[in-house]
Amino acid sequence: MINFYRFAFLTVFISIIAQSKVYTQTSEFNPVEKYAAVADKIISAALKDSSSWDRLAYFCDVFGPRLSGSKNLELALDWVEKEFQKDGFVDVRKDEVMVPHWVRGNEYCTLLHPREANIPVFGLGGSIGTPKEGINAEVIVLSDFDELERRKKEISGKIVVFNQPFISYGQSVQYRFYGAIRAAQYGALASLIRSVSPATTRNLHTGMMGYVDSVKKIPHAAISPEDAELLMRLQNRGIKPRIKLYMEAETLPDILSYNVMGEVKGSEFPDQILAIGGHSDSWDAGTGAHDDASGCIATWEAVKLLKELNLIPKRTLRVVMWTNEENGVKGGNAYRDARKHENHVLMFEMDGGAFRPSAIRLKAPEKIFNEFKKIEPLLKKVDDTAVLPSGGGVDIRPMMDTGVPGMSLSTDDAGKYFWYHHSHSDTADKVDKRVFNQCVAAIAIAIYIYADMPTEILNDK
Secondary structure, three states, X not given: OHHHHHHHHHHHHHHHHHHHHHHHHHHOOOHHHHHHHHHHHHHHHHHOOOHHHHHHHHHHHHHOOOOOOOHHHHHXXXXXXXXXXXXXXXXXXXXXXXXXXXXXXXXXXXXXXXOOEEOOEEEOEOOOOOOOOOEEEEEEEEOOHHHHHHOHHHOOOOEEEEOXXXXXXXXXXXXXXXXXXXXXXXXXXXEEEEOOOOOOOOOOEOOEOOOOOOOOOOOEEEEOHHHHHHHHHHHHOOOOOEEEEEEOOEEEEEEEEEEEEEEEOOOOEEEEEEEEEEEOOOOOOOOOHHHHHHHHHHHHHHHHHHHHOOOOOOEEEEEEEEOOOOXXXXXXXXXXXXXXXXXXXXXXXOOXXXXXXXXXXXXXXXXXXXHHHHHHHHHHHHHOOEEEEOOOOOOOHHHHOOOOOEEEEEEEOOOOHHHHXXXXXXXXXXXXXXXXXXXXXXXXXXXXXXXXOOHHHHOOO
16 A cells, blocks of 8 residues: 555656646747847848849749639749749649639720720629620719618619728728629619729729629729729719720639649658748739739748758748639638648748738737747847737638638738739839848748747647
């Protein structure tokens, strides 16, 4: 009996000591002391040249707009696969994804009354086309959905123009997505929106719109803020503007695309994966430099930089170019379905434009977040970059919904992101080379340290 009690006491004592050791290791995790030299090395290497920006510009300039279903996108993905191999990534592969195939075709809009003039127009993603002869109709200009309800008896047989000024993306994008549904409920022949952008340089903005089966589908497109204001001024003078709208837009059967990925294997836990990247597709406007070539290339270059510096963390870094974020999220969902059985410890996405890196955001259990927050002094060396909660992204959301922590880079765009977003202005020249390198540096520091954190921290899920 004495031996039994002694054994039980020793077992409990050893357990307490072991737990105490784990707690001590966690509480004494000191990344500033451990990784200060590493962070300095990363920042110095990232800022020294423009090779990252050169790759961004090549991706945009050579392949151009990369709408899901387009030849441009697939040529770009073939190039990415080959470049991953050249960079020495391992397990380079392309996972099949069926994606939507919407085609814009030709389109135009002409003011017929009170004078003849061209009105630049940009069909919204998923819209149907007009009849072959186009739509020739009177315009009614409305400020918002409330005015639509007040004037619903005046809508039938007309083209509705929603002249909703840019307040915020969340507020104004409602007219892009729901405008055709709301206007069609009262008999509109077509609907136009003021482009979802604060830029007043006759800038046109496209993006996804929606239909519902219970309401007749009508053509839906964007015009510039200047032309929306022109039509409203004419209407306010008692003039009834008349336009002709022509659109060839159509949706074809889904087509094959790919999520492209490659890895740098972890030194101790190669089966534990950090999947990081951006979305390879863009709208058929501009070349998608900020949205989201910058996210693809910055995350890619961050991992490449770590590899070149021989900074191999404990866990595997997997660079992923997700397809079809813009009009379906088929890439993100397909990744979850194909890869959810793997041991992911983090999903990282950059999809907010390449501006000053203001914060690394992390959505994770409190213990993990609090320990990771300790790296903030190192990130502040980049450009006062903070560590904040609530990371995430459209492509990584499906995996995050399975319980995997999510991280993202927030950038301070000084109000400029929506000058370019989904428009012909989103080109490589809008990305500042030094700022882009800072984004690469911030990402590299964050993912390296996270991938190298003590096991007892990341196991707390």
